Amino acid sequence: MLLCIAQAELSPLxxxxxxxxxxxxxxxxxxxxxxxxxxxxxxxxxxxxxxxxLRSLTLSYRHRFRHRHRLIRPIVTSPFFCAAGPRQWPAAxxxxxxxxxxxxxxxxxxxxxxxxxxxxxxxxxxxxxEKKFDSVELKHLSAPELEVKELDELPEQxxxxxxxxxxxxxxxxxxxxxxxxxxxxxxxxxxEGATYVVVHCVRIRENETGFxxxxxxxxxxxxxxxxxxxxxxxxxxxxxxxxxKCREIFDDIINQGRVPSDSTFHILVVAYLSAPVQGCxxxxxxxxxxxxxxxxxxxxxxxxxxxxxxxxxxxxxSARHYLKQAEFIFHNMITTGLEVQKDIYAGLIWLxxxxxxxxxxxxxxxxxxxxQAGIEEGKEVLVSILRACSKEGDVEESEKTWSKLLRxxxxxxxxxxxxxxxxxxxxGDPAESLEIFREMKEHLGSTNAVAYHKLIEILxxxxxxxxxxxxxxEFIDSGLKPVLPSFIDIxxxxxxxxxxxxxxxxxxxxxxxxxxxxxxxxxxxxSLVKVGNLDKAEEIFCLMQDEGAxxxxxxxxxxxxxxxxxxxxxxxxEKIYDLMCQRKYDVESSLMEKIDFVLSLSxxxxxxxxxLKLSKEQREILVGMLLGGLQIDSDEQKKNHMIRFExxxxxxxxxxxxxxxxxxxxxxxHPSCRADxxxxxxxxxxxxxxSYFGFYADQFWPKGQCSIPKLIHRWLSPCSLAYWYMYGGHxxxxxxxLLKLKGSQEGVEKVVKSLKARSLExxxxxxxxxxxxxxxxxxxxxxxxxxxPYILEDLKDSLRPGGETSGNSTLEIENLSFESGxxxxxxxxxxxxxxxx
Numbered sequence: 001m002l003l004c005i006a007q008a009e010l011s012p013l014x015x016x017x018x019x020x021x022x023x024x025x026x027x028x029x030x031x032x033x034x035x036x037x038x039x040x041x042x043x044x045x046x047x048x049x050x051x052x053x054l055r056s057l058t059l060s061y062r063h064r065f066r067h068r069h070r071l072i073r074p075i076v077t078s079p080f081f082c083a084a085g086p087r088q089w090p091a092a093x094x095x096x097x098x099x100x101x102x103x104x105x106x107x108x109x110x111x112x113x114x115x116x117x118x119x120x121x122x123x124x125x126x127x128x129x130e131k132k133f134d135s136v137e138l139k140h141l142s143a144p145e146l147e148v149k150e151l152d153e154l155p156e157q158x159x160x161x162x163x164x165x166x167x168x169x170x171x172x173x174x175x176x177x178x179x180x181x182x183x184x185x186x187x188x189x190x191x192e193g194a195t196y197v198v199v200h201c202v203r204i205r206e207n208e209t210g211f212x213x214x215x216x217x218x219x220x221x222x223x224x225x226x227x228x229x230x231x232x233x234x235x236x237x238x239x240x241x242x243x244x245k246c247r248e249i250f251d252d253i254i255n256q257g258r259v260p261s262d263s264t265f266h267i268l269v270v271a272y273l274s275a276p277v278q279g280c281x282x283x284x285x286x287x288x289x290x291x292x293x294x295x296x297x298x299x300x301x302x303x304x305x306x307x308x309x310x311x312x313x314x315x316x317x318s319a320r321h322y323l324k325q326a327e328f329i330f331h332n333m334i335t336t337g338l339e340v341q342k343d344i345y346a347g348l349i350w351l352x353x354x355x356x357x358x359x360x361x362x363x364x365x366x367x368x369x370x371x372q373a374g375i376e377e378g379k380e381v382l383v384s385i386l387r388a389c390s391k392e393g394d395v396e397e398s399e400k401t402w403s404k405l406l407r408x409x410x411x412x413x414x415x416x417x418x419x420x421x422x423x424x425x426x427x428g429d430p431a432e433s434l435e436i437f438r439e440m441k442e443h444l445g446s447t448n449a450v451a452y453h454k455l456i457e458i459l460x461x462x463x464x465x466x467x468x469x470x471x472x473x474e475f476i477d478s479g480l481k482p483v484l485p486s487f488i489d490i491x492x493x494x495x496x497x498x499x500x501x502x503x504x505x506x507x508x509x510x511x512x513x514x515x516x517x518x519x520x521x522x523x524x525x526x527s528l529v530k531v532g533n534l535d536k537a538e539e540i541f542c543l544m545q546d547e548g549a550x551x552x553x554x555x556x557x558x559x560x561x562x563x564x565x566x567x568x569x570x571x572x573x574e575k576i577y578d579l580m581c582q583r584k585y586d587v588e589s590s591l592m593e594k595i596d597f598v599l600s601l602s603x604x605x606x607x608x609x610x611x612l613k614l615s616k617e618q619r620e621i622l623v624g625m626l627l628g629g630l631q632i633d634s635d636e637q638k639k640n641h642m643i644r645f646e647x648x649x650x651x652x653x654x655x656x657x658x659x660x661x662x663x664x665x666x667x668x669x670h671p672s673c674r675a676d677x678x679x680x681x682x683x684x685x686x687x688x689x690x691s692y693f694g695f696y697a698d699q700f701w702p703k704g705q706c707s708i709p710k711l712i713h714r715w716l717s718p719c720s721l722a723y724w725y726m727y728g729g730h731x732x733x734x735x736x737x738l739l740k741l742k743g744s745q746e747g748v749e750k751v752v753k754s755l756k757a758r759s760l761e762x763x764x765x766x767x768x769x770x771x772x773x774x775x776x777x778x779x780x781x782x783x784x785x786x787x788x789p790y791i792l793e794d795l796k797d798s799l800r801p802g803g804e805t806s807g808n809s810t811l812e813i814e815n816l817s818f819e820s821g822x823x824x825x826x827x828x829x830x831x832x833x834x835x836x837x
Contacts, residue, residue, distance in 0.1 A: 159188065166197050170213065171206040178209070182216050191222055195229060207236045211245055218252075225256045231264055238267035241274050247283075265291035266303055273310050278648055278683075281310055285325050292332060301338050304329050312347040318649075320354040342375045350380065353387040363388060379408060386419035393426030414444060418454050425458035433458045434467065449480040456486040460493040468493065476513060484514045491523045503527040515794065518550045518659075525556055529563035537563055538572075549656050549794040551663035554585040562591055570598045584667040612667060612692060617719065621664065622696060624720035627708075627741060627751075628728020632693060632701040633686075641693035643668075647683045653795050657726050658683060660792060708747025713754035721783075722790035725799065735802035737775040737783055748773075760786070775801075 162185065170178055182189070194217045201210035214233055217223050230249050238246035246268050253260045265287060272284035288307055291297050308329050311322045326348055333340050345366055352363050363385070370377065382405045389398035398420060405416055417440035424432040437455045441447050452475040459468040472490055476483060487510040494502040507524045510516050521544050528537035541560045545552050557580050564573035577595055580587060587595060614622070622630070622643075631644045645661055647654035662681045666674065673685035687693070699709040709715070728740040741748060748764060748771045755762055761779045765772045775783040780801035791799060 159193070162188070163193055163196060167200040170197065171201060171204070171209045175212060178212055179216060182213065186220070191217070191224055191226075194220075195226065198229065198233065202232065202236055207233075207240060211237060214249075225258075227253065227256075227258055231261050234260070234264050235267050238264070238271040241271050243268065243271040243275055243280070243283075246271055250287075259295050262291065262295060262297040262299075265295060265297060266299065269303060269307065273306055278646075278650070281314070281322075284310065285322070289325075289328070298336050299332070301333075304333050304338065305341075305344075308344060308347060312350060316350070316354040320351060323351045323355060326351050340373070342370075342378070345370045345373075345375060346378065346380050346384070350384045353384040353391075356391075358388045358391055360388070360392070377404065379405065379410070379413060382408075383413055383415050383419070386416055386423075390419040390422035390426070393423060395423055395427060398423045412443060414440065414448060414451065417443075418451050421451070421454050421458065425454070425461070428462065430458050430462040430464055430467075449475075449482065452478075452480065453485045453489075457489045460489040463493060463497065465493070465497075482514060484510070484517060484520070487514070488517075488519050488523070491520065495523055495527055498530075500527045500531050516550075518544065518553070518556075521550060522553075522556050522559070525559050529559050532563075532567070534563050534567055534569070548660040548792040551660060553663065553666075554580070557583075557585050558588045558591065561587070561595070565591060565594045565598065570601070573598055574602065582667060612690065614668075614692065618664065620715075620717050620719040621661075621723045623715045623717075624723035624725075625661075625727045626696065626700045627712075627720070627739075628724045629706075629740065629742065630727070631706075632697045634697050634701070634704065635689065638697070639694070640689040640691050641697040642689045643687045643693060643696075645685050645687075649683050652798060653726055654683070656792060656794050706742050708741070708743035708751060710747075710750070712747070712750055713757070716751070716754050716758075718786050719790045722787035725783075725787060726791065726795060729799075731799055731801065735780065736777070737780040737801055739773040739775075741771045741773060742769060743771070758786070 166181070166185065170181065173181065194213060198210045198213050198217070201207065201213060210233060214229070230253050234246050234249035234253070237249065246264075250260055250264060250268055253264070269284045269287050269291070272280040272287065284307060288299065288303070291299060308326060311319055311326050313319075314322070330340070330344060330348055333344070349363055349366055352359055352366075367377065367381075367385075370381075382401050385401045386398055386405075389395075389401065402416065402420060405412060417436055421433040421436045424430070424436070433455055437447070437451060440451060452471065456468055456471055456475065459471065468490060472486055475486060487506060491503050491506045491510075494500070494506060503524060504527070507516070507520065510520055521540060525537055525540050525544075528534070528540060537560060541552065541556060544550050544556060557576055561573055561576045561580070564570070564576060573595065577587070577599070579585075625645075626632075631646070633642045633644060634640070645658070645665075647658040649655075659681050662669070662675060662685060665687065668687040668690070670686055670688050673682065675681045699711075700707060724739055725737065730738045730740075732738060741751065752762060752764060752773065755773070760775065760783055762783075763774045763776060765774060784801050788796065788800075
């Protein structure tokens with residue numbers, strides 16, 4: 001007998017149809033009554049009533065006709081989506097603006113003052129996961145039929161009663177209780193019975209409970225892999241956007257030697273795309289590629305468009321790394337005969353225009369395909385062409401494109417003027433660039449910071465001093481921000497012309513107008529060493545070393561080393577050399593002969609790079625960041641370990657902290673992760689694999705899982721707490737301080753006791769697998785007084801308790817309240833999982 005579950009009874013997010021069919025009978029032997037079960041208030045009458053109620057629910061939806069039901073609700077086939085949230089208009093055109101912003105900016109009103117818009121491209125609709133899981137396309141995706149026995153078809157009344165009781169009780173319990181209840185039924189519960197419980201939980205929309213029961217099943221000796229059950233459960237978890245659980249089942253299917261169904265591939269990609277978590281786009285691309293290469297499936301049009309739109313929604317500097325993936329999506333759409341819309345062509349050209357090396361032939365081929373398809377080139381395409389021309393210095397093509405842009409209706413975007421200025425700057429014609437800048441003022445009625453940056457850069461490279469200085473003064477008086485890039489260009493010009501007095505004046509003015517960067521300090525340091533002012537140079541070098549947000553690098557060390565060697569101050573030169581050896585900075589070849597001679601005078605053997613060892617500061621910082629979510633990877637033998645530093649690109653504090661951490665652990669970093677001589681430090685970098693990290697791996701990441709050490713109370717120094725706050729903490733809108741922690745309840749209690757021993761009163765709130773330690777009201781002030789000396793100077797204003805929030809709060813703490821004793825013990829959604837660790 002078959003029982004088809006009615007679609008109306010399923011979750012609105014997922015309308016799965018399950019069929020129950022007779023299979024092998026359960027064991028008829030009645031085991032001895034379990035003591036745990038006997039202790040529960042389960043009388044025969046209540047069990048019978050539960051069974052009758054359950055049967056009445058299932059039998060009421062029995063159908064006479066058998067047919068295959070829809071796996072999930074239809075997905076809307078809108079070609080694009082963008083991240084949900086309010087749209088923000090940029091104050092100036094950015095070189096790393098996203099393609100979505102470029103398209104949205106075309107909808108500007110004629111009277112808008114901002115000059116950073118690109119035309120009349122239609123706005124992109126915000127991404128809506130509900131619509132994606134409602135698409136009519138998904139009903140055509142293949143999925144295996146799941147067949148399970150009906151409850152009244154199972155043998156033995158006592159077995160049916162117990163299953164009915166489990167189905168009723170399990171959804172209302174936390175994980176620990178749920179596992180204990182299932183363990184108490186081990187003597188009689190079999191694969192068929194457990195499968196029925198999972199299916200029932202899915203039916204009543206308790207998907208999380210169903211997943212827990214399924215995980216418990218996998219640990220039993222009688223477990224047999226059920227492809228249909230795994231597929232259905234994975235699809236349900238994906239539709240709830242719990243991508244980590246969906247991925248867990250997905251990987252298990254592959255480990256069993258099976259290929260997941262195309263529905264699971266599709267849903268997992270959409271689940272990744274719907275999560276605003278760093279790294280999810282990479283995972284979505286990986287699953288999409290495996291869907292085609294491993295499964296041999298042909299993704300639906302909506303999936304192609306959704307993934308492509310996610311790529312071009314990133315800033316240009318980040319999106320350009322996804323060019324091969326975008327080309328792969330485009331290739332699949334062409335080869336499968338799907339319609340390629342204007343947005344795809346425009347986005348692909350946009351990605352090509354951000355590459356360091358422009359592929360002119362490919363851009364030409366794409367434009368030709370657009371022409372053959374009858375698609376007109378809009379402003380977004382023409383601006384991308386101008387950007388490509390600006391990198392090549394192609395005046396002829398840029399003028400042709402400019403003429404096309406003038407013939408289009410609407411306002412000319414400011415990017416077009418900037419890229420034309422850059423084209424003439426490439427060929428050494430600053431006068432024409434200046435003329436274009438004036439033309440931009442007349443045409444748009446105003447200009448922006450990006451235009452000033454570009455023109456000042458061009459004038460400085462051409463060493464047109466008077467024009468560069470006058471334009472710089474005009475830029476400062478305009479009040480536009482930021483002015484730092486232009487100060488760097490001005491100082492470089494003065495240094496190259498040996499105008500060292502002007503370098504100092506520009507440095508002083510920069511201190512007055514903005515927060516200088518390492519590049520500004522480095523130029524000034526070079527100038528001081530070149531004129532022989534070593535006392536001032538030493539002062540600047542020490543200032544750089546003390547300022548965590550600035551720091552020193554190989555360039556600054558080589559500069560001061562050359563100064564000491566030239567002046568004959570060999571003692572200080574040796575100290576700088578030792579520092580460079582410790583941090584694994586390369587000594588310039590021109591200085592090697594001199595330093596070898598100096599070292600030979602005082603040492604029998606020339607000291608080469610010393611063995612690696614963490615300093616006291618590095619050890620304390622590592623403890624704090626490990627509590628905040630730092631991850632350690634170990635090899636198979638658990639002998640060598642690697643620390644992964646990952647920072648959020650959406651966090652202001654992380655943007656400053658990553659530079660400081662990169663420099664602090666420079667000697668430990670893998671050579672591929674070192675950003676020597678570059679201001680652009682990646683948001684993810686890792687150390688070499690080394691046995692020295694074995695202690696931290698054993699204490700914080702035993703068996704590959706994060707844990708809180710038993711002796712954590714000995715290691716919670718003010719420095720550790722400060723870096724825990726900067727890396728894994730938040731300041732709320734009310735000015736309270738929250739610290740994120742992941743581990744066992746016992747470990748969290750040890751941390752709290754250690755904090756209270758330091759007179760730091762706090763409250764703990766649990767949200768899924770993440771604990772939040774809150775310092776509320778005046779307690780946040782006491783915490784701040786303890787850690788303030790170790791907080792980076794540039795982060796003190798944004799992290800100081802009280803006042804307005806810095807706007808870096810995440811989805812994890814939006815609804816977190818410490819008013820009640822504790823949160824529910826339900827597992828957190830995959831948003832929290834992905835964002836925390």
